[in-house]
Amino acid sequence: MSETITCFCCNSDKNELITNKGQFNIPLKMVMCSDCGFVFLNPRKSKEEYIHFYTNEYDKYYRPSIINFKAKTDNDTLGKVIKNRISSSLPKCNNIMEIGSGSGFNLISLMEDYPDSNYYAIEPSESSKTILERNNIKVISNDADSDWDKNERKYDLIIMRHVLEHMMDPISVLKKIANSLTEEGLFYVAVPNAYKPKSPFQESWVRFPHTFYFSPDTLTTILQKSGLEVVNKLVQGDEHNQYELFGLTKKSKSINEPIINDNSNKQREIFDRIMNKESKFGFKMKNKLNQLKKKIKQ
Numbered sequence: 001m002s003e004t005i006t007c008f009c010c011n012s013d014k015n016e017l018i019t020n021k022g023q024f025n026i027p028l029k030m031v032m033c034s035d036c037g038f039v040f041l042n043p044r045k046s047k048e049e050y051i052h053f054y055t056n057e058y059d060k061y062y063r064p065s066i067i068n069f070k071a072k073t074d075n076d077t078l079g080k081v082i083k084n085r086i087s088s089s090l091p092k093c094n095n096i097m098e099i100g101s102g103s104g105f106n107l108i109s110l111m112e113d114y115p116d117s118n119y120y121a122i123e124p125s126e127s128s129k130t131i132l133e134r135n136n137i138k139v140i141s142n143d144a145d146s147d148w149d150k151n152e153r154k155y156d157l158i159i160m161r162h163v164l165e166h167m168m169d170p171i172s173v174l175k176k177i178a179n180s181l182t183e184e185g186l187f188y189v190a191v192p193n194a195y196k197p198k199s200p201f202q203e204s205w206v207r208f209p210h211t212f213y214f215s216p217d218t219l220t221t222i223l224q225k226s227g228l229e230v231v232n233k234l235v236q237g238d239e240h241n242q243y244e245l246f247g248l249t250k251k252s253k254s255i256n257e258p259i260i261n262d263n264s265n266k267q268r269e270i271f272d273r274i275m276n277k278e279s280k281f282g283f284k285m286k287n288k289l290n291q292l293k294k295k296i297k298q
């Protein structure tokens, strides 16, 4: 079953196709809103089909390290990235939570600096849950869309790294986050940057699990619509990862309807540039291969 959606930024139902194929040759429809430039899958698979995918197939495709218990050093390095980026801004942390924590390497890295904090996670993967619990991280839900926010607990820090782009309704999740932060609490968000797509575009950057593709413009709008405001400004890449869009946000003091600009031309040009470059490169490679084959035959 698939479902059709309207733009989560500007509510428009006008969109244009960018590509109909993603990583691992999985068929999909990635479109761009013609009125504001927000990029998303449309139509897309139902929530039930995505739940089935995350429960049974996601680790196999994307996190074989959890299954094989390999790549621990990679995760150790990754875990330090968030700490480096945010530790100077952090308030006193009683409660720290990560949504989509995987095996918990970000939280485990924070434990070195905040040994007395309580750690919580929302994580669907069964193999990750075992590792989290072994590290004293309490798994409060397996689904960010559940009612995990319906209790008294408030968080001084919530982390969501490369998760928002997987959501079916990012605004609903972000509203729960805004309501669950303490008055001075911070929310760290990181997503792939639609203004800096990484090659290979179709074979890797466009992904079935990525239902939304945020740029600094569209992420700012979505955050504002959810009652969050960016603390300094969103960062478009640093020495750890030049393709990542990230930043710290906090609860908005007042809720204003955001002004939405049309960035569709800018977004279209960025995608056209990378797809043209790659198709030319693909053409050159095919030619070279054919010449090589001819030589071998001679």
Ligand SMILES: [Zn+2]
Binding pocket: 007, 008, 009, 010, 011, 012, 033, 034, 035, 036, 037, 038
């Ligand atoms: Zn739009």
